[in-house]
Amino acid sequence: MTTITQATTLTAAQRQETALNSRKQIASNFQDFLKLLTTQLQHQDPTAPLDTNQFTQQLVQFAQVEQQLATNSHLERLITVQETTQLTALTPLIGRTVEADSGKIALQGGEARGSYTLRADATAVTVTIRDSTGRVVAQGPGQTRAGRQEFFWDGVSASGQRWPDGAYTVEVQAQYGSSLETVPTTVIGRITGAERADGTLKLAMGDLRIDTTAIRAVQPDR
Template sequence: METGMISATTAATTTTNKTATAKNALDKDGFLKLLVAQLKNQDPTGAGQDPNQMVQQLTSFSSLEQSQQTNTLLTGLQTQTAGLFQAQTAGLVGKTVKVDGSGFNLKSGQATMNLELASAANVTVTVRDATGNVVATLPQGHLNRGASTLAWDGKDASGTPLPDGAYKVEVSATGDDGKAVSFRTSLTLKVDAVTFKDNGIYLASGGNIFSLADVLEITA
């Protein structure tokens, strides 16, 4: 059923594109035919003829031809650039990247997340499961300004190991004056695959999908 639906959609899209292309070609050809016919049937030296108008018509013909050639060249360059960029992006497979975001991807009792503080702060991390229930509260104590790595052993408040998977994280950071301190969180992941879809590029890592635009850092 799914294949049939895709084929029908593709056929309808192809028909629409052919119709649009045919209409555009007819408009262009019609303009050229009318212009050429007019040039053939007028004498620029005859009475009542305006030489300036003749020059303008010839200029229009030349400009149209140049625009068509330019559009063809730009389309070709765009296709080549997109293919080259995709090939380069495929080289990210196996690389380690730092991605904008938050959360713990628990695996075999280990999970980490990066935290960057604008200034020194007292930090507490709250961990929630997929249903939103709090499974652990992790006081981090007083952390200095700059980058830190938050680690979790995958155990809940009673010390029971939790299953592997993705867990949501909430960070609370307050200064010694009790005011909130701004921070940024990120994840360090290894790229398993690169996907091209919806006119975008996405990276996959351990079942997680994220946009190439979210990548903050790439390492070997």
């Protein structure tokens, strides 16, 4: 074939909503407690004033609720700072070539690379690439030797059509005798950006987004 050659959690919005609801609940309790205490002081019997020990306990509770509000606010700011720091720490990867676990490949500048690992020598290997609609845009044989194998796609289909840069789904199937297995794949490409999406740090490889935890290797600058 001429065109294929042989890195549960809550989202950021959910965390923000949860924190906001928590603050509202505590603030509501805080205001209710304050109203109750004020009303109690206003309507106490002058001949039988509020017991000193009970009043002291209520003041302590009042202070604890107020402190909890302040603590939650500080924790939210610390989380925001931590997430920003983590995002900034990914900056050195921009422009570097990395390999990451992925069921997709990134066509960048008319080139896409990936790899797969065979547990043993295979009878045959087929690499299939599909677009976002699931349509097959390229298909061809892959290396059958055991171990890690790389594949390359030049962005051209068997009919000669050149496909635009973007993210494409890749599937590698290995034939072991009478058994057909789908083999996990990786993507190899240049990092073009970093972002935080759905509460998770992501690296951009053109139009493809990959989790930082999926990274297997970072290649040295050439």
